[in-house]
Amino acid sequence: xxxxxxxxxxxxxxxxxxxxxxxxxxxxxxxxxxxxxxxxxxxxxxxxxxxxxxxxxxxxxxxxxxxxxxxxxxxxxxxxxxxxxxxxxxxxxxxxxxxxxxxxxxxxxxxxxxxxxxxxxxxxxxxxxxxxxxxxxxxxxxxxxxxxxxxxxxxxxxxxxxxxxxxxxxxxxxxxxxxxxxxxxxxxxxxxxxxxxxxxxxxxxxxxxxxxxxxxxxxxxxxxxxxxxxxxxxxxxxxxxxxxxxxxxxxxxxxxxxxxxxxxxxxxxxxxxxxxxxxxxxxxxxxxxxxxxxxxxxxxxxxxxxxxxxxxxxxxxxxxxxxxxxxxxxxxxxxxxxxxxxxxxxxxxxxxxxxxxxxxxxxxxxxxxxxxxxxx
Ligand code: NAI
Ligand code: MG
Numbered sequence: 001x002x003x004x005x006x007x008x009x010x011x012x013x014x015x016x017x018x019x020x021x022x023x024x025x026x027x028x029x030x031x032x033x034x035x036x037x038x039x040x041x042x043x044x045x046x047x048x049x050x051x052x053x054x055x056x057x058x059x060x061x062x063x064x065x066x067x068x069x070x071x072x073x074x075x076x077x078x079x080x081x082x083x084x085x086x087x088x089x090x091x092x093x094x095x096x097x098x099x100x101x102x103x104x105x106x107x108x109x110x111x112x113x114x115x116x117x118x119x120x121x122x123x124x125x126x127x128x129x130x131x132x133x134x135x136x137x138x139x140x141x142x143x144x145x146x147x148x149x150x151x152x153x154x155x156x157x158x159x160x161x162x163x164x165x166x167x168x169x170x171x172x173x174x175x176x177x178x179x180x181x182x183x184x185x186x187x188x189x190x191x192x193x194x195x196x197x198x199x200x201x202x203x204x205x206x207x208x209x210x211x212x213x214x215x216x217x218x219x220x221x222x223x224x225x226x227x228x229x230x231x232x233x234x235x236x237x238x239x240x241x242x243x244x245x246x247x248x249x250x251x252x253x254x255x256x257x258x259x260x261x262x263x264x265x266x267x268x269x270x271x272x273x274x275x276x277x278x279x280x281x282x283x284x285x286x287x288x289x290x291x292x293x294x295x296x297x298x299x300x301x302x303x304x305x306x307x308x309x310x311x312x313x314x315x316x317x318x319x320x321x322x323x324x325x326x327x328x329x330x331x332x333x334x335x336x337x338x339x340x341x342x343x344x345x346x347x348x349x350x351x352x353x354x355x356x357x358x359x360x361x362x363x364x365x366x367x368x369x370x371x372x373x374x375x376x
Pocket of ligand 2 (some may be wrong): 255256259
């Protein structure tokens with residue numbers, strides 16, 4: 001009997017609907033070709049589109065559908081139309097993360113194809129072979145701790161401000177388990193690089209000890225090492241291959257390191273991401289929100305030139321982590337690689353404008369679907 005997975009599509013704003021439409025075709029093909037499962041895709045309003053349709057960025061029916069879904073594929077939100085008003089599209093994303101307790105943000109830094117090496121801001125010989133996944137704790141730490149705003153307007157006020165970073169054992173254990181399962185999904189199992197600032201911060205000393213103990217007791221045989229965040233920031237651009245495997249870190253360090261890593265492959269349009277609420281152990285499904293790392297790109301919206309690869313690779317992550325369908329995920333990744341490696345008649349490569357090509361969003365999407373058809 002075949003299972004039906006319910007996947008919510010949140011196209012959002014700007015180029016969001018353009019890139020989601022290509023990923024939708026990819027998922028529809030996977031569904032059609034699989035004898036074991038079907039994927040039911042249902043679009044909902046979100047972000048600016050939610051504000052226009054229902055007066056808020058995360059309309060009630062959208063939230064209910066996301067909670068009930070097996071997974072969510074999201075494009076991007078935001079744009080000048082909604083400006084910096086009281087109700088902003090981006091608020092929808094923060095609410096959704098909170099409502100679904102998406103405690104882990106996962107961002108791979110990899111080259112979907114070696115033929116893209118020339119687009120990296122790093123020298124090809126340094127960038128070559130970079131393949132790591134940043135696992136960032138997303139709901140604790142400095143961004144969620146007790147804080148005080150400075151009062152700079154009252155005469156005599158000292159103008160002090162503070163933010164606090166709080167982690168407890170459970171917080172560190174659950175993100176470590178998640179990272180360990182991601183490591184185990186690779187063959188051979190990936191090495192875990194845990195990043196902290198244990199020479200200064202108490203939360204980091206807790207982090208380091210709990211990460212090591214969790215691996216030692218629950219994941220014997222997995223390799224883990226510990227490094228300081230400032231030194232890793234240098235390694236990431238001087239010798240990124242050294243970080244291959246899983247980078248495991250807390251919220252703020254992960255925010256900074258994942259942005260740093262995202263420039264290595266050369267275009268924002270290439271990279272996928274996932275935010276997960278369960279443990280992706282390859283057997284039990286966990287809910288997750290999957291999205292390209294880029295925003296709504298208002299400067300190119302409506303022109304049909306956005307790169308859909310990051311969204312299509314997000315759909316592959318969705319299949320791997322939320323639907324436990326690694327073979328379909330690998331097939332999508334292989335199809336993307338094939339298309340990026342191939343040449344069009346002018347010898348430019350089948351690429352969108354961000355990678356120096358001339359191919360449209362829907363042309364590259366159709367090409368990926370064509371290659372995938374051969375692989376499934
Ligand atoms: P952005 O990522 O939308 O665009 C930055 C630059 O990269 C632009 O020049 C854009 O044309 C280009 N770009 C982005 N994605 C591309 C793609 N797939 N193909 C080709 N080129 C691409 O970031 P920006 O301009 O800072 O933000 C625009 C809007 O998006 C803002 O409203 C912002 O708040 C929102 N945003 C939303 C995010 C989300 O929905 N997760 C994340 C980041 C920003
Ligand atoms: Mg950031």
